Amino acid sequence: MSQTAKYVLAIDQGTTSSRAMLFDADYQIKAVSQQEFEQHYPQSGWVEHDPEDIWQTTLSTCQQAMKKVGARAVDIAAIGITNQRETTVIWNRNSGNPIHRAIVWQDRRTSEICRELRDSGDEAMVSEKTGLLLDPYFSATKIAWILDHVPGARQAATRGELAFGTIDTFLLWRLSGGKVHATDATNASRTMLYDIYQHCWSDELLKLFDIPRSIMPEVKDSAADFGVTEKSIFAGNIPIAGIAGDQQAATIGQACFQPGMMKSTYGTGCFALLNTGDKGVASHNRLLTTIAYQLNGKTTYALEGSIFVAGAAVQWLRDGIGIIDHASQSGELAAQADEAQAIYLVPAFVGLGAPYWDADCRGAIFGLSRGTGRAEIALATLESVCYQTCDLLNAMRRDWGSSGDTVLRVDGGMAASDWTMQRLSDLVNADVDRPKVMETTALGAAWLAGMQTDFYGNSDDFAKSWGLERRFSPGMDEATRTRKLTGWQDAVRRTLSHKS
Secondary structure (H helix, E strand, C coil), rough: CCCCCCEEEEEEEECEEEEEEECCCCCCCCEEEEEEEECCCCCCCEEEHHHHHHHHHHHHHHHHHHHHHCCCCCHHEEEEEEEECCCEEECCCCCCCCEHHHHHHCCCCCCCCHHHHCCCCCCCHHHHCCCCCCCCCCHHHHHHHHHHHHCCCCHHHHCCCCCEECCHHHHHHHCCCCCCCCEEHHHHHHCCCCCCCCCCCCHHHHHHHCCCCCHHHEEECCCCCCCCCCCCCCCCEEEEEEEEEEEHHHHHHHCCCCCCCCEECCCCEEEEEEEEEEECCCCCCCCCEEEEEEEEEEEEEEEEECCCCHHHHHHHHHCCCCCCCCCCHHHHHHHHCCCCCCCCCCCCCCCEECCEEEEECCCCCECCCCCCCCCHHHHHHHHHHHHHHHHHHHHHHHHHHHCCEEEEEEHHEEEEEEEHHHHHHHHHCCCCEEEECHHHHHHHHHHHHHHCCCCCCCCHHHHHHEEEEEECCCCCCHHHHHHHHHHHHHHHHCCCCCCC
């Protein structure tokens, strides 16, 4: 780390945009740059990104953020990377060029492969080693699909010419000038190829999915020496010292370092993580057991529930059916709705995640009448996110053995909506805490990198910096809550494909 360092640079590479943020020594945001990039939908249920778009927007936003405060390479203590998880890239080691578009975590093209493996009785072994369920969501079947569908790819992989990575690994490769092929334990734990208890790529899983070990990256702690940037990129070498998948980075950014602490992030999807400490808790409610973070060789585990559509449902209101012009209007519109109408939207646009894991069902709206208008649709859309969170929280309580006195720390775009957060508190029947610093994903990545390079203090010091902006407490009566939740469960039952 440079003695003149003033900032940590956090790269937050998301599903719809790339962002770069500079944090100072007091964890304050000093510069932000963000760029959206194109989404590709080749077929129904398929979602792809151009890895070059991801690289160029990442590079551009980093340079713009630095330019805003006049920062040079010597002013940056370290770089932390956080990323959309599971999204899969395979590239040629010699040229550095991807051999196919990135297959995004939302993509469902490998549903049939997963079903065949479940029917063959392989899910128990996969879950035992990885904590995951057999689902197209994870990287393994995406890797296999690319190797099977790009001409010559399998042969090239066997010859050691190809490299696989989730987005963090791809960015690290590019930033380091092709010198470092590595990932961290949190991203590795989302591939469905990593044994989270033996802390290694599983030969049994690699064989099951027919994936050569030669393409897999080295796995490191979340805070570690990941090399330095190629000098030409930022006119100087900057240490890369922290990597975590976006939801784990948000867990860190929310300072959920103690077992029993829980956070929920509302972005394109919604992801809730419950810290379970140094023991992985096997779920009996179709949640995931995953790695929350790994520091100094010590692994901390979490239970995770993944909702595929949260903020994306609000985008659908805006871009799909055009009933709002801006996402921020959704709460205002919902507040005007006739709540006597029991309208339910099940936003299964790409299937349903936890605790249902139904890749085949699709979205549905129930309870429509002639009196249903824009406001009622907006209400049902926002409530659908709250209902799904309630499903996750109840499943976590059953797995963890909680008495129900959970406090939920929230972040992400939808957390800015007072109406939505109040309704969330009402429906989950728990306090919902919104932090002063909402950019918890980038903050978590920044802390990892800064802690590794002694720019920041340890986890205890960081936890003391967490500040509460507002607490939402439940105010809905029990009869109303029960009626609403019962209606939601009925809507979900009607929507499920009954094939999973």
